[in-house]
Amino acid sequence: MWNDLPQSWQIVVSIALVVGGLFVLVGAIGLVRFDDFFMRLHSPTKATTLGVGSMLLASIVAGAGHGHWSASEVLVGVFLFITAPVSASLMAKAALHRRGPSSAGTARQRAMDGDGGQGQPEAANEGSSRQD
């Protein structure tokens, strides 16, 4: 089925598919493994969206190789890239409304708190604003 595509186009489609699959998987792993909701919000809204965009690029290139261009692939990509930050912002607002700022803190904050007396006591309250 794919033999009528040129060799370089096949390589581009394959690389885009593999990169897209890896980014989608990284987004799901981040959703499972991060500690706090505000950290968990990062990985699906950035990595998964980029992975789906890469898969759409592969689909567009493969469709162009077969001679049919379609608007719906581009439409799906544009729609996902526009709506992902909006829905992430709304979910962050909902979490802030329910519970206030981040409670888990970053790994560096936990290390500072574990030292005993080194970290400021308000570091745990300010949460995600001091994660540099």
Next chain:
Amino acid sequence: MIDLALDFALGCTGLSLVLVAWRLIRGPERVDRVLALDTLYVNVVALLILFGLRRDTMLLFEAALLIALLGFVSTVALARYLTRGDVMD
């Protein structure tokens, strides 16, 4: 070569669906479940694109567009419900 890459991408997407479903069941708060549902929608869009590539049909992209639209609307509705207590005034 493309078939192998397609199999790899399908496996990654299926595995990520399982992981996101674990977060959806487990999720300690309601906002986590909303986030997992949103991610599930995006993963289903990716799965439909891959199936469309494999079957060489254009029909599934319309379904992917529809699911992306419904996912965004449902995420906005759930987030507004968690924030204000009602969806619309």
